[in-house]
Structures are given as structure tokens and as C-alpha cells.
Amino acid sequence: MAKAIHTMIRVLDLDRSVDFYKRAFGLEVADRFDFDDFTLAYLRNPENDFEVELTWNHDQEEDYTHGSGYGHVAMCVDDCAAERERFEAEGFNPGNVVEFHREGSLMARFFFVQDPDGYKIEVLERHGRYQ
Helix, strand or coil, rough: CCCCEEEEEEHHHHHHHHHHHHHHHEEEEEEEECCCCCCEEEECCCCEEEEEEEEEECCCCCCCCCCCCCCEEEHHHHHHHHHHHHHHHHCCCCCEEEEEEEEEEEEEEEEEEEEECCCEEEECCCCEEEC
């Protein structure tokens, strides 16, 4: 059986991105590997072992483009409204909290935020299948 272990995104400024993911989601650098042309930083928190891999190509000077294929990464939190307020106070410019209902019941409560490189992150409240 396969197990998901990380998602990788390319970043323009590694320190700025590490700071964002630490302040936004409590992710810390678990490992960092510096190579001649690039650096890999693996971020995670004590809640799980799934990691966000930040790849910093040292010679990249322009913002990356995301094309039409990138969707989003999803993170789970206990209280979506409280996290949105905290994100607002941090200056992260989160979107509005949205709710999806199916057959009269709450399916999902969430908002979106973008990291410093423009990657979309869905912040879901723990509920139902989103644990």
C-alpha cells in the first residue's frame, strides 16, 4: 500500500517561505539539504509526518508561474473562523470562510490563503472526512 509522504513546491525566497509556513501552520524545518544549485527544506509539525518540501533553486530570479494545472494543498484546523482571524492579524490576507452543505448537513467549512509564492492553500475545519 502506498503512503503519501510530501508535496513539493518551488519557492523564490526560502527564508520568507519557511517563515510563512511556521507562522501560518506551525510547520518547522525537519531537514534541510543544501546542494550547489538548490536547497531542499522539509517542513512538518508534531501532528503528522506528511511534509511540505520547499525547493529553492539558487539561480531563480523571477516568480514561478503555476500554469493552469496547480490546484491547492489542504491543511486541517480545529476552528476555521479563529484561524482566519489569526491569519488576518498576521497579514496573510485570507479569503472568506465558506461552507459547503450536502443533503442539509455541513460537508465542509474552509477558507483559502496564498503563500508568498502564490500557492493556494485550503484551510479546512476538522469535520467529517476532513480530519
